[in-house]
Amino acid sequence: MANFEYIALDAKGAETTGSIKANDEADAIIQLRKSGLYPTQVVPAGKGGVSSNAKRRAKKGQKDRKAGAAGGRVNGKVLMIFTRQLATLVDAGLPLLRGLSVLGKQEKNKAMAATINHLADSVAGGSTFSESLGQHPKIFDKLYVNMVKAGELGGVLELVLVRLAEYQEKAQKLKNRIVAAMVYPIIVIVIAVAILVFLMAVIVPRFEKIFAEMLGDKPLPKITQVVIGISRWVQDQWLIVIILCAVGYAGWKVFSMTKVGRQTIDKAKLFLPVFGPVQLKSGISRFTRTLGTLVTSGVPILQALNITRDTAGNVILSNSIEKVHEAVREGESVVAPLEASKIFPPMVISMVDVGEETGQLPDMLLKIADVYDDEVDNAVDAMTSMIEPIMIVFLAVIVGTIVIALFMPMISIITEMNNQSG
Numbered sequence: 046m047a048n049f050e051y052i053a054l055d056a057k058g059a060e061t062t063g064s065i066k067a068n069d070e071a072d073a074i075i076q077l078r079k080s081g082l083y084p085t086q087v088v089p090a091g092k093g094g095v096s097s098n099a100k101r102r103a104k105k106g107q108k109d110r111k112a113g114a115a116g117g118r119v120n121g122k123v124l125m126i127f128t129r130q131l132a133t134l135v136d137a138g139l140p141l142l143r144g145l146s147v148l149g150k151q152e153k154n155k156a157m158a159a160t161i162n163h164l165a166d167s168v169a170g171g172s173t174f175s176e177s178l179g180q181h182p183k184i185f186d187k188l189y190v191n192m193v194k195a196g197e198l199g200g201v202l203e204l205v206l207v208r209l210a211e212y213q214e215k216a217q218k219l220k221n222r223i224v225a226a227m228v229y230p231i232i233v234i235v236i237a238v239a240i241l242v243f244l245m246a247v248i249v250p251r252f253e254k255i256f257a258e259m260l261g262d263k264p265l266p267k268i269t270q271v272v273i274g275i276s277r278w279v280q281d282q283w284l285i286v287i288i289l290c291a292v293g294y295a296g297w298k299v300f301s302m303t304k305v306g307r308q309t310i311d312k313a314k315l316f317l318p319v320f321g322p323v324q325l326k327s328g329i330s331r332f333t334r335t336l337g338t339l340v341t342s343g344v345p346i347l348q349a350l351n352i353t354r355d356t357a358g359n360v361i362l363s364n365s366i367e368k369v370h371e372a373v374r375e376g377e378s379v380v381a382p383l384e385a386s387k388i389f390p391p392m393v394i395s396m397v398d399v400g401e402e403t404g405q406l407p408d409m410l411l412k413i414a415d416v417y418d419d420e421v422d423n424a425v426d427a428m429t430s431m432i433e434p435i436m437i438v439f440l441a442v443i444v445g446t447i448v449i450a451l452f453m454p455m456i457s458i459i460t461e462m463n464n465q466s467g
Contacts, residue, residue, distance in 0.1 A: 337410030
C-alpha cells in the first residue's frame with residue numbers, strides 16, 4: 046500500500062488536508078468517502094500534487110473554526126438575519142445540522158461564519174443547540190440561549206426560532222429608529238462646533254488686525270472685546286482646550302462606570318425633557334417584549350424576569366424588574382412593584398393587571414410592546430420636530446453674536462470714513 050495526500054471537503058463544506066494509505070488513487074477516494082469526506086484532489090505522497098495554497102486554505106478554515114470557538118462580536122443585523130434564515134430552514138423541515146451547514150457556507154461575515162461552523166461541529170459532536178450557543182456569550186445572549194433551550198425541551202424549536210427572529214427584527218427596527226433620530230442633532234452639533242472653531246481661529250483674528258489698523262487705540266464695543274478675548278484664548282490655549290476635553294470625557298466615562306454614576310445617568314436618560322420620553326418608551330417596549338417572548342416560548346417566569354433584568358439596558362428599569370422578581374418569588378402580584386417604581390405609566394400597569402387576572406399575561410405584554418413601538422415612533426417624531434428649531438436658534442444665537450461683534454466696529458469705521466470724505 047502507498048501513501049496518498051488529499052484535499053477534501055467535510056459534511057459542513059470545510060476544506061481539510063491529510064494523508065491516507067491505499068492500494069491506488071481510486072481506493073483512497075473510496076476510503077475518504079466512507080469516512081464522510083468528499084475529496085477534491087488525491088495524489089501520491091511526495092509528488093507535489095497537493096498545492097501549498099490549498100493547504101493554506103485548509104489551515105485557514107481550521108483557524109476560522111477555532112476563532113469561532115473563541116468567540117467574537119457581530120452586529121445585531123447579522124445575528125438577526127442568521128436567526129431568520131435558520132428559522133425559515135428549520136420550519137421548512139430541514140434538520141438543524143444541515144441548516145447550520147448551509148448557512149455556514151453562505152455567510153459572508155467571517156466572525157459569524159466561523160461561529161456557525163463551530164455550532165455545527167458542536168451539534169454534530171452530540172451537544173444540544175442551546176449548549177452550543179452558550180459557548181459564544183459575546184454573540185448569543187442569555188435571552189437567545191434560554192429561548193432555544195425552552196424550545197428544545199418543549200419540542201418546538203422551529204416555533205421558538207421564528208419568535209426569536211420576530212423579536213430581533215422588531216428590536217432592531219426600534220433601535221434603528223432611535224439611532225436615525227439621534228443622527229440629526231449630532232450632525233448639527235458637529236457642524237456648529239466646526240463653524241465656531243473656524244470663526245474663532247481664522248475669521249476673528251483677521252478682523253482684529255483690521256480693527257487695530259483702522260481704529261488704532263479707540264475702544265472696541267464690549268461684545269467685540271469679549272469675542273476677541275475668547276478667540277485669543279482659543280489660539281493661545283488650544284492644547285489646554287484639547288486636554289480639558291479629553292479629561293472631561295475620561296471623567297465622564299469613569300463616573301458612568303460607578304454604581305452611583307450609572308444610576309444618575311440612567312435616571313437622567315428617562316426623565317430628560319426632550320430625549321427622556323423616547324428612552325422611557327423604548328425601555329418599556331424592550332421590557333414587555335422580552336418578558337412576553339420568553340414566557341410565551343416556555344421559559345419559567347422567574348428565569349424570564351432574571352433574563353429581562355440583565356438585558357434591560359437601564360439600571361433604573363433593572364432595579365424595578367428585580368423588585369418584580371422578588372414579588373413573584375414570594376407569590377405576590379406583578380402589578381404592585383411596577384406601580385411602586387413610579388416609572389411605568391398607568392396604562393401599562395392596567396394592562397398587566399388585566400393580563401394577570403385573565404391568565405393572559407404573556408399575550409398582554411406583547412400587546413403592550415406593540416403599542417409602545419408606535420409610541421416610540423411618535424416620541425421620536427416629536428423629539429425631532431422639537432430639536433430642529435432648538436438647533437436652528439442655537440446656531441443663530443452663536444453665529445449671530447459673533448457676526449454682530451465683528452460688524453459693530455465696522456459700522457464705526459465706515460461712519461468715520463464717510464465723515465472724513467464729507
